[in-house]
Amino acid sequence: xxxxxxxxxxxxxxxxxxxxxxxxxxxxxxxxxxxxxxxxxxxxxxxxxxxxxxxxxxxxxxxxxxxxxxxxxxxxxxxxxxxxxxxxxxxxxxxxxxxxxxxxxxxxxxxxxxxx
Amino acid sequence: xxxxxxxxxxxxxxxxxxxxxxxxxxxxxxxxxxxxxxxxxxxxxxxxxxxxxxxxxxxxxxxxxxxxxxxxxxxxxxxxxxxxxxxxxxxxxxxxxxxxxxxxxxxxxxxxxxxxx
Numbered sequence: 001x002x003x004x005x006x007x008x009x010x011x012x013x014x015x016x017x018x019x020x021x022x023x024x025x026x027x028x029x030x031x032x033x034x035x036x037x038x039x040x041x042x043x044x045x046x047x048x049x050x051x052x053x054x055x056x057x058x059x060x061x062x063x064x065x066x067x068x069x070x071x072x073x074x075x076x077x078x079x080x081x082x083x084x085x086x087x088x089x090x091x092x093x094x095x096x097x098x099x100x101x102x103x104x105x106x107x108x109x110x111x112x113x114x115x116x
Numbered sequence: 117x118x119x120x121x122x123x124x125x126x127x128x129x130x131x132x133x134x135x136x137x138x139x140x141x142x143x144x145x146x147x148x149x150x151x152x153x154x155x156x157x158x159x160x161x162x163x164x165x166x167x168x169x170x171x172x173x174x175x176x177x178x179x180x181x182x183x184x185x186x187x188x189x190x191x192x193x194x195x196x197x198x199x200x201x202x203x204x205x206x207x208x209x210x211x212x213x214x215x216x217x218x219x220x221x222x223x224x225x226x227x228x229x230x231x232x233x
Contacts, residue, residue: 094218094219103210
């Protein structure tokens with residue numbers, strides 16, 4: 001079975017500081033990993049995904065994520081946080097052996113608050 | 117990327133009534149997913165709707181409570197039947213992106229925020 005853990009319900013960071021939102025995963029084989037963001041009263045927006053190759057993945061809005069196979073982690077990062085980054089962030093996983101039509105499995109979400 | 121719209125965007129309903137949520141996609145897709153997002157919780161998959169066949173429901177969700185229609189490749193409905201306050205959630209429609217094979221991401225509609233009194 002696949003699962004995702006986001007150990008922090010809430011992350012607070014000052015504007016201009018680096019931010020990290022943590023995610024660990026569990027799959028029987030190798031994973032495809034995804035990050036999504038949900039702004040208030042909006043649906044989920046895709047930020048980035050890890051497929052294979054370079055462990056550092058760059059995505060939308062200056063976000064990046066680092067895949068670490070030994071630690072089964074895929075933490076989301078940004079060098080300098082903006083107040084507008086305040087939102088709910090979801091990590092998701094799919095086993096690479098699964099069909100592309102297999103629905104993603106999501107973590108419980110982490111609420112990021114960036115304070116001016 | 118696919119553009120997904122949902123109707124209604126929000127509703128307040130009385131206990132015991134039913135609400136049908138519509139999901140419209142701007143391109144043809146084989147699979148559509150319906151998720152529930154309860155307050156402060158993650159997304160939970162309700163069912164997968166494959167055009168031309170019966171929807172497949174996840175554990176804990178049944179067709180009598182959440183009937184789904186999938187009349188064509190761009191449209192689906194989810195009905196929340198005999199509602200109770202525990203059904204108060206955001207309901208999200210989602211479709212797989214079309215070109216990345218096994219690594220495809222999913223696109224999401226804006227959601228329907230349901231409050232049951």
